[in-house]
Every structure is written in C-alpha cells, then in structure tokens.
Amino acid sequence: MRLAINIDHIATLRNARGxxxxxxxxxxxxxxxxxxxxxxxxxxxxxxxxxxxxxxSLRQSIKGKLDLEMGATDEIIRIALEIAPDFVTLVPExxxxxxxxxxxxxxxxxxxxxxxxxxxxxxxIPVSLFINPIREQIDLAREIGSDMIEIHxxxxxxxxxxxxxxxxxxxxxxxxxxxxxxxxGVNAGHGIDYSNVAPIAAITEIDExxxxxxxxxxxxxxxxxxxxxxxxxxxxx
Ligand code: PXP
Numbered sequence: 597m598r599l600a601i602n603i604d605h606i607a608t609l610r611n612a613r614g615x616x617x618x619x620x621x622x623x624x625x626x627x628x629x630x631x632x633x634x635x636x637x638x639x640x641x642x643x644x645x646x647x648x649x650x651x652x653s654l655r656q657s658i659k660g661k662l663d664l665e666m667g668a669t670d671e672i673i674r675i676a677l678e679i680a681p682d683f684v685t686l687v688p689e690x691x692x693x694x695x696x697x698x699x700x701x702x703x704x705x706x707x708x709x710x711x712x713x714x715x716x717x718x719x720x721i722p723v724s725l726f727i728n729p730i731r732e733q734i735d736l737a738r739e740i741g742s743d744m745i746e747i748h749x750x751x752x753x754x755x756x757x758x759x760x761x762x763x764x765x766x767x768x769x770x771x772x773x774x775x776x777x778x779x780x781g782v783n784a785g786h787g788i789d790y791s792n793v794a795p796i797a798a799i800t801e802i803d804e805x806x807x808x809x810x811x812x813x814x815x816x817x818x819x820x821x822x823x824x825x826x827x828x829x830x831x832x833x
Pocket of ligand 1: 602604638665685687695696726746784785786787788806807808809810
C-alpha cells in the first residue's frame with residue numbers, strides 16, 4: 597500500500613503571513629525523501645491554500661506521483677490540463693466548507709463527471725472519483741469511465757462509537773473489494789490519523805492512502821520527515 601501526502605496545510609500556514617514560507621514544494625520533497633510515494637494537493641476555486649503557482653512548482657519538482665484534487669469546473673479543468681498531473685481526483689467542492697465534506701454523487705452529476713473524464717482521457721490523464729463506499733456509486737464510477745476511486749473514509753474517522761466504526765470499516769472493505777473486482781484502482785482518504793489508520797491499512801484491496809492534516813499537524817512537533825516515517829511505519833505494519 598502506497599502513502600501519498602496531502603500538503604494543502606503547508607500552504608495554509610504559508611498564506612497566514614502572506615509570504616513564501618513554508619514552501620509547499622519544499623515540504624513535498626521532504627515527504628518524498630521520507631518515503632511518500634506521491635503528493636496530493638487540492639486547488640480550490642477560492643485558492644484558500646494551494647495556488648496555481650504551487651501546482652506548477654510541484655509538477656516540476658517532485659519525483660513521485662502528483663495527484664491534483666479538484667472540483668470538475670471548467671476553470672480548474674483548464675488549469676489541470678496545462679499542469680498534467682499524474683492523475684486527478686474529482687471531489688465535490690462547496691465554498692463554505694472547511695474541508696471536503698462528502699463523496700461525489702455520481703448519479704446526480706453523471707453528465708458533468710463523464711464529460712470531465714472524457715476530457716482528461718483525451719489528454720492521457722487518469723481520473724479518480726472521491727466517493728462513499730456505496731455499491732451504486734462504485735458501479736456508476738466504472739460505468740462513466742473512471743480509472744480509480746478514492747473511498748471517503750471521513751465518516752469512519754469521525755465515528756467515536758466502536759460499533760459504528762466497525763460497521764463503517766466493513767463498508768469500506770466491501771466497497772474496496774467490489775471496486776477491485778470491477779478493475780478500478782482503489783485509493784482511500786480523509787480524516788485518517790495515527791490512531792485510526794491501522795484497520796484501513798489492513799484492507800489489502802486499497803492501493804494508496806491519501807493523508808494530509810494529521811501528518812502536517814504532527815510535523816509541528818516532530819518534524820515533517822519523522823511524521824511521514826511514523827505514518828509509513830503504521831501503514832506497513
Ligand atoms: N482525500 C480527499 C479527497 C480530501 O479532500 C482530503 C482533504 O483535503 C484528503 C484525502 C486528506 O484528508 P485529511 O487532510 O483529513 O488527511
């Protein structure tokens with residue numbers, strides 16, 4: 597299982613003082629040197645953390661895979677085609693949310709998502725859809741030509757009741773198995789931290805985890821290199 601690190605919150609910190617430090621591309625290089633297989637960033641419509649120049653800089657400087665997380669809007673699609681990340685992850689995006697709140701509703705947005713997938717495929721860019729582990733959503737993702745899915749683990753991560761958490765874990769496991777049986781690549785992420793990663797990392801059908809906030813927060817105390825290595829050790833175990 598690969599570990600991709602989301603470095604959005606390095607940019608949040610950089611933007612707090614309007615300067616150039618800490619530099620997201622510099623952080624990405626540290627994550628890669630510590631063993632991360634890829635870097636994730638979310639270019640939001642409001643540019644609240646990652647900016648266009650950051651994505652260009654990441655594209656040029658990282659060695660592993662660049663996953664550009666984005667809403668399927670014309671403006672961001674145009675920028676993504678220019679940057680040519682290794683793959684894009686399409687997410688629902690709402691202006692007032694603190695972070696991505698839910699998975700995509702593939703049925704309700706079928707035409708828009710199908711069009712975006714076609715456009716990316718014309719440019720040889722694979723597409724992942726961020727969805728909840730629901731069979732219908734997975735089937736639709738396959739039907740409209742998605743290459744991968746990213747299973748939304750946020751509800752699992754937020755569940756404090758053990759019974760509920762086990763139920764949600766079972767859904768993630770079933771979703772991952774079903775997606776794999778359809779030939780889809782399977783990523784997972786959102787809300788994963790050092791205390792809840794182990795059961796997710798035990799799901800062998802998941803190819804890659806996308807983790808951001810917990811690692812960046814931990815890095816304040818132990819350094820980014822160490823924070824990534826600690827997470828990698830838990831994933832490997
Ligand atoms: N995957 C997706 C689609 C996300 O939107 C986010 C948050 O940016 C993550 C993974 C990473 O979540 P977290 O920062 O909670 O680890």
